[in-house]
């Protein structure tokens with residue numbers, strides 16, 4: 287009996303990686319999925335923090351893809367190692383803070399390590415030549431091959447016929463004739479193939495998998511780095527950038543104000559580590575303070591929070607100010623007028 | 634066969650699944666793992682991960698804001 291070759295498929299949860307893995311399964315290859323978690327991945331569950339999204343189906347698209355394919359999925363936490371990719375991308379950023387090319391190189395490099403440890407033969411990705419402006423241009427396809435160290439064991443089944451032969455093709459592990467020659471931004475061929483394979487209800491066809499491609503998120507990340515004079519972050523930082531209204535009245539501190547019950551509830555988990563302000567006399571949002579605000583700053587912040595409470599038109603709103611390792615205290619303040627909250631404070 | 638616990642409260646998906654996966658990978662067939670979570674996403678994700686990787690969900694309980702899932706390693 288001939289050997290069954292084994293491929294590790296990078297599964298993002300999107301359509302392309304789903305199709306690439308399926309094309310390999312159709313050729314009798316044993317496929318297992320690897321999904322890398324950078325901390326910036328957009329998950330339905332993060333959206334679910336906000337109450338209004340809670341009726342939406344919550345699913346992890348990478349797990350969903352693996353289940354459709356009937357393959358195992360290994361989710362790998364790369365949050366710490368990814369920092370260097372994001373902070374010092376050799377190839378720079380895309381339209382926002384997305385270091386797509388360095389990210390791809392890094393993930394393929396990690397996949398190569400994984401296949402060596404797990405005795406797999408090659409790596410597959412759902413890349414399509416010319417589809418993404420930064421990481422899938424024709425000129426950069428070999429950059430990923432070379433800089434990741436994967437060399438000829440990196441196969442892109444969806445566009446393999448447009449690329450030089452890889453080892454799985456040369457050695458006959460896979461049949462090159464049955465691979466594809468997709469290229470460019472037109473998604474119709476992928477959609478037709480999905481239909482042929484019977485895939486329905488797959489995740490949005492292109493992009494949208496990563497907060498770093500989001501302009502608002504990227505602005506908040508850059509603001510955080512500027513305020514701290516350091517391009518670094520912790521997991522809490524990047525989670526909190528996803529939620530709440532962010533206002534920076536002074537360069538050294540900002541307010542994160544919950545916009546609804548779901549966010550307030552989620553932010554509650556941070557009240558032991560962050561200074562926070564809660565309304566007492568009226569219903570209102572929870573506010574976390576990020577940065578070294580002093581007593582006067584906190585009083586001013588309380589006036590801002592009162593503005594977002596149900597007492598916004600009252601003369602006085604009572605709020606409690608809670609700091610880690612200090613006694614909580616209450617303040618009574620006049621809410622700021624809407625016009626006093628400057629537009630440039632909104633991050 | 635032994636019983637184990639894992640606390641992933643406050644972690645957002647997919648972290649609870651990753652921690653569950655990593656813990657399960659250290660255990661033996663027949664062992665059980667009780668995972669305490671707060672992200673409702675786990676109600677989908679941990680069972681999906683178990684189905685894909687051939688493990689069994691023994692029970693799922695929701696109490697206040699906490700979700701307790703018991704997994705049997707297969």
Ligand code: SF4
Nearest residue numbers: 384385386389390496
């Ligand atoms: S969008 Fe770019 S930076 Fe984000 S995960 Fe994809 S390749 Fe990486």
